[in-house]
Amino acid sequence: MPKPIIESHDLHKEYRMGDEIIHAVEGVNLTINEGEFVAIMGPSGSGKSTFMNLIGALDTPTRGQMTIGGEELSTLSSDALAGLRNRKIGFIFQQFNLLPRATALANVKLPMLYNHDPHGDENARAKECLELVGLSDRMDHLPKQLSGGQQQRVAIARALVNRPDILLADEPTGALDTKTGHEIMALMGDLNKQGITIILITHEQDVASVAKRQISFRDGHIEKDTASTGDAK
């Protein structure tokens, strides 16, 4: 029996922009189980970014429920959300978002700075993660001394360092050339095989096809979900 890790029920998110209220997400029901590799697609304005912010516990819903790893978002304080992000979610961004003046190793260690549960040797853990992404020989390099693909690998190692349940990747190949993009996607595939849940936000069909399940957003709704239409592998 697969165990759900993300569950949304009648999820709504509204923004106020001037006098206008924008319904970015309107009544989304979705369950993602542990170990899934999901691609979320959709044109801009479809609500996929808003939905991603909710999955990433960066935002709380206006109405409805969003449960991540058993924790209901709307009941959490800002500090509790920060703690949830720190322990359960690893973020991967299009622009890598590495600290420019910190070495690869220091960048990878960063999430442990905000982890309040003591967990042994931080250096060893960070090195382990860098080895996992194939950068054991680049630990003392600064981001500017690394290629785009290497920087994204550092970012992935950083996302993994606190042993999260979910990897949340927002256009992870968007700033990379096709070949490097494929390498990054292959790495994510390997990580998924090791059991980590991966949620990928992308607008490229090619990239999304690596995922086992594809969800398309349009106008704040789920337009298509390969799991429910029977296309899932």
Add this chain to the structure above:
Amino acid sequence: MTLLSSFIVAFSSLRANALRSFLAMLGVIIGVAAVVTMVAISTGAQKQVEDQISSLGTNVLMLRPGSRSRGGRSGGAATSFSEKDINALLQAVPDIEAAAGEISTRTQIVAGNKNWAGSIEGVTNDYFLVREWTIGEGRDFIASELRGGKVAILGSMTAKELFGESDAIGERIRIKSVPFTIIGVMKEKGGSGWGGRSTDDIIFVPLKTARMRLMGRDDVVRDYVRAIDVKARDGSDVTYVEEQINTVMRGIREIAPGAADDFRIFNMAEFLQTRNATTSTFTTLLAGTAAVALIVGGIGIMNIMLVSVTERTREIGLRMAIGARQRDIMVQFLIEAVALTIVGGIIGIMVGAAGTTVAADLGQWNPTINLDIVLLALGFSTFVGVFFGFWPAWKASKLNPIDALRFD
């Protein structure tokens, strides 16, 4: 996130922008340096004055001829003091422990082949009692010498100048061609006298000898003394003693009620109080200067921290995304501001210490930097960092992580 790791992060981010950090600190550096230098100088000056006064004794009253209104000494027979005045005071005012007359002059002294322009004081042994000044070597005057003996007691500095390290006692010096035998050397009193000369640069001779041999004034006023120094008993009300002396002296001098005194009494305790009042005014002024300097410095810090928060919006967004709480961000930026001001404060203290050394070389006062000033400067620096760093740090902590991550 521990405080230590926060400080390490803060320092590395300051170092990455070394020039900008330095410029931002400049206000604090200049403020702290100015304060440290000025406080050091005023502390030194104050200490010097206190040393002078305490070398005289705080319960000492000094009578000098001449009225206050006329300013300078008027001299002349009518306003001179005599030894009779001393006896009258001792009888009339029981709170006087000792009173001593003195005659002073400056003249050339010859010792062997050395010439020395020295201060000569004609005194009795009571003078040493009033001034709480003891003989270091040798002895004080005996009764026969006090009737006109040609003997002298040297101040420690004069003894050193004339005879070096060798024993001065028994040696002879000539004052105005009159030979004197040295019978004693005073203990070192320390402190500089009025007008910059050392207190220890002095030669004491018996009062009567000075009057007869060195001044030639015995014929003008009998038992003439130029000045009278009075020591009030310990625990007595010095101001009350001063009033009594005033009454007695007015009586002796037959000054009509309402007429001005033709003598002056200097009260060291009062002088000290006046001095303290002046010092506290000066201190208030210094504190004001310090406050202005540190506010200016603080605004510089706030400005640079606001720039830093804006520049690092994406970094803040990232830190929030990976689990930094609002207070973690707040602490990070507060610590960066405090690190700036503390480093600025430390540099300021060093610059101030250098300035103090220069001031010590230029002036005759002796500026002192003590631990209090250093701690005060550091405390103020920290306070400025927290106070002026608070708003930028608060602003950073209130950023929305979603917007911050998308910030270009």
